[in-house]
Amino acid sequence: ALSSTVYAGDNSNETQAIMFLEEYNERAQTVYPESIEISWTYNTDITEANQQAMIDSSLEVAQFAKDMQVQAQQFNRTGFSYDTNRQLEKLLYIGDAAMEDPDQLEELNTLQAQMETRYSTGEVCLNNSPDQCLELEPGLTRIMATSRNYDELFWAWDGWREAVGAPAREDYRRYVELKNIAAQANDQPDCGAYWRSWYETPDLQAQVEQLYNQLKPLYQQLHAYVRRKLYNVYGEDFINLRGPIPAHILGNMWAQSWTNLLDLVEPYPGKPTVDITPSLVSKGYTPLQMFQVSDEFFTSLGLIEMPQEFWDKSMIEKPDDGRSVVCHASAWDFYNQIDFRIKQCTDITMDDFITVHHEMGHVEYYLQYKEQPVVYRDGANPGFHEAVGDVLALSVSTPQHLYAVDLLDTVVEDDEADINYLMSMALDKIAFLPFGYLMDLWRWGVFDGSTPSSKYNEDWWKLRLEYQGIIPPMERNEGDFDPAAKYHIPASVPYIRYFISFVIQFQFHKSLCAAAGQEGPLYKCDIYQSEEAGTLLADMLKFGSSRPWPEAMEAITGQREMSAVPLVEYFQPLIDWLEEQNKNEYIGWDGAPEWRPAAPGVWTGAGVATSYSFTVLFVLLLGSF
Numbered sequence: 001a002l003s004s005t006v007y008a009g010d011n012s013n014e015t016q017a018i019m020f021l022e023e024y025n026e027r028a029q030t031v032y033p034e035s036i037e038i039s040w041t042y043n044t045d046i047t048e049a050n051q052q053a054m055i056d057s058s059l060e061v062a063q064f065a066k067d068m069q070v071q072a073q074q075f076n077r078t079g080f081s082y083d084t085n086r087q088l089e090k091l092l093y094i095g096d097a098a099m100e101d102p103d104q105l106e107e108l109n110t111l112q113a114q115m116e117t118r119y120s121t122g123e124v125c126l127n128n129s130p131d132q133c134l135e136l137e138p139g140l141t142r143i144m145a146t147s148r149n150y151d152e153l154f155w156a157w158d159g160w161r162e163a164v165g166a167p168a169r170e171d172y173r174r175y176v177e178l179k180n181i182a183a184q185a186n187d188q189p190d191c192g193a194y195w196r197s198w199y200e201t202p203d204l205q206a207q208v209e210q211l212y213n214q215l216k217p218l219y220q221q222l223h224a225y226v227r228r229k230l231y232n233v234y235g236e237d238f239i240n241l242r243g244p245i246p247a248h249i250l251g252n253m254w255a256q257s258w259t260n261l262l263d264l265v266e267p268y269p270g271k272p273t274v275d276i277t278p279s280l281v282s283k284g285y286t287p288l289q290m291f292q293v294s295d296e297f298f299t300s301l302g303l304i305e306m307p308q309e310f311w312d313k314s315m316i317e318k319p320d321d322g323r324s325v326v327c328h329a330s331a332w333d334f335y336n337q338i339d340f341r342i343k344q345c346t347d348i349t350m351d352d353f354i355t356v357h358h359e360m361g362h363v364e365y366y367l368q369y370k371e372q373p374v375v376y377r378d379g380a381n382p383g384f385h386e387a388v389g390d391v392l393a394l395s396v397s398t399p400q401h402l403y404a405v406d407l408l409d410t411v412v413e414d415d416e417a418d419i420n421y422l423m424s425m426a427l428d429k430i431a432f433l434p435f436g437y438l439m440d441l442w443r444w445g446v447f448d449g450s451t452p453s454s455k456y457n458e459d460w461w462k463l464r465l466e467y468q469g470i471i472p473p474m475e476r477n478e479g480d481f482d483p484a485a486k487y488h489i490p491a492s493v494p495y496i497r498y499f500i501s502f503v504i505q506f507q508f509h510k511s512l513c514a515a516a517g518q519e520g521p522l523y524k525c526d527i528y529q530s531e532e533a534g535t536l537l538a539d540m541l542k543f544g545s546s547r548p549w550p551e552a553m554e555a556i557t558g559q560r561e562m563s564a565v566p567l568v569e570y571f572q573p574l575i576d577w578l579e580e581q582n583k584n585e586y587i588g589w590d591g592a593p594e595w596r597p598a599a600p601g602v603w604t605g606a607g608v609a610t611s612y613s614f615t616v617l618f619v620l621l622l623g624s625f
């Protein structure tokens with residue numbers, strides 16, 4: 001609906017409107033590619049000059065978007081066709097580019113670039129010695145994934161927040177003010193409302209809250225079971241069996257995925273592992289081979305292969321020439337129907353193998369809708385874009401598939417092995433749900449003013465306790481700014497899309513499995529080489545954002561709603577198993593409100609040095625007898 005800021009002109013000539021849209025589509029495919037290439041240069045070589053070039057270029061693109069908006073506003077759209085109307089509307093709401101004051105837009109772009117640079121170059125140094133510094137990828141990520149030392153984990157967790165969290169607070173406070181000014185220039189009350197408007201779903205918040213409440217019992221069961229297992233490892237000083245879990249011992253810097261705890265929590269340890277990390281390493285897999293295996297899965301469905309330019313220009317490994325890069329993995333559409341890339345500091349792990357599929361899912365979507373007008377080269381909604389790669393990964397991850405493509409040497413098919421597999425999937429998909437939900441619960445509160453900057457960290461940890469059932473290993477205060485330790489906050493990338501994706505990907509999986517003629521339990525389905533499944537998916541992807549997302553949902557699932565039912569169906573055997581396992585556990589974490597974990601010890605890396613020197617000393621002593 002049009003209102004004060006964005007008004008209608010009086011030109012009712014639809015032929016002129018269509019000619020304008022065609023001219024826009026032509027010019028956009030020069031303006032955007034040039035700017036995205038400059039952004040790519042910064043992302044793959046962080047320097048002051050490249051950062052400034054990106055800021056300058058984004059100001060030029062904003063001017064182009066503004067010029068186009070003024071032209072789009074001349075039309076009176078009331079009598080126009082659905083498609084002309086929809087295309088024009090996409091040109092009226094242009095995000096930050098709508099800001100009236102160019103100085104404020106430059107300030108905002110500079111803040112966003114500075115926050116991204118701080119995060120991407122952040123590091124934690126041992127004993128403050130500059131030659132023992134670790135960046136997030138791969139150093140700190142590997143520690144969070146593999147260490148079982150409570151103090152070492154705290155060192156990495158706290159050091160990262162000290163390096164990139166607290167220092168971002170003031171930038172973030174000003175960023176929020178400017179983002180809200182931009183939102184109001186797009187006729188929205190605040191930035192959270194503007195981000196939600198992309199879903200064209202008036203009751204979006206109510207819908208995601210309902211989905212979360214339907215899934216909360218699954219999460220509480222998993223939380224209780226994992227808490228018990230962590231209690232067996234870390235003991236009663238650090239784990240209270242009726243309370244929240246310390247945030248730094250869940251195998252991930254943000255506790256958003258618990259897959260790295262599989263060796264601690266596996267229900268039936270005797271079975272062959274479903275984690276292919278050892279296989280990838282022992283078989284000498286390279287990042288390129290990981291990408292090729294993923295591409296082969298996509299093409300086995302009849303989907304479009306990655307083009308030559310993708311292989312020529314992507315960055316799939318962290319450079320070793322001293323360059324600073326934005327390691328956080330991402331997929332890139334250059335909006336010229338030719339250039340599509342992934343930038344990933346790929347580590348040889350199952351986590352990164354899954355991420356490769358996630359990113360390639362984005363590129364597949366780009367390829368499928370590249371014939372659409374530029375204004376429609378987007379997901380049906382942002383959650384759809386996040387779901388594509390993950391849907392395929394649900395098939396790839398099955399032990400049967402991994403065995404078939406020689407990524408697992410042995411596979412056992414019995415009830416216990418199935419429970420092990422479902423546990424490994426739950427550690428990713430169920431553990432994620434509260435995090436995927438709370439990230440934007442916090443940000444929506446920040447943008448609408450209910451969370452003032454004086455309560456940024458307090459409200460963050462309130463949500464982390466209420467939804468994730470985790471607690472900081474040490475008392476936090478407003479001198480900290482922990483949300484900025486997660487990429488999407490300083491990088492200004494909305495997050496509810498991932499929560500939505502984790503729900504709808506199981507709806508898509510169920511429909512694609514039916515199309516592939518797979519009859520067994522949903523968690524065993526593998527759509528590999530099914531052209532029927534591929535066609536069903538591709539036909540929806542080709543829509544881009546040309547139709548409202550319920551139509552895209554209907555194209556795949558035959559109905560128009562988001563639903564948690566397929567996710568619950570997929571995990572049902574594990575839910576039953578967990579309820580049995582947990583029958584004497586305290587479910588939830590409100591049973592010890594006064595409890596706090598004991599303080600972590602100081603980690604100087606001495607743990608390694610001491611044990612090493614002790615061994616040497618011991619051998620010397622032996623030798624002297």
Ligand SMILES: C[C@H](N[C@H](C(=O)O)[C@@H]1CCCN1C(=O)[C@@H](N)CC(=O)O)C(=O)N1CCC[C@H]1C(=O)O
Pocket residue numbers: 256328329330331332355358359362385386493498
């Ligand atoms: C690893 C992944 N990186 C994002 C993604 O791929 O979504 C990157 C960075 C932000 C947006 N982005 C893109 O690539 C977009 N250009 C894609 C598009 O919209 O076209 C990521 O952040 N993930 C994956 C699981 C949960 C979440 C996390 O790791 O918390």
Ligand SMILES: [Zn+2]
Pocket residue numbers: 358362385386
């Ligand atoms: Zn994504």
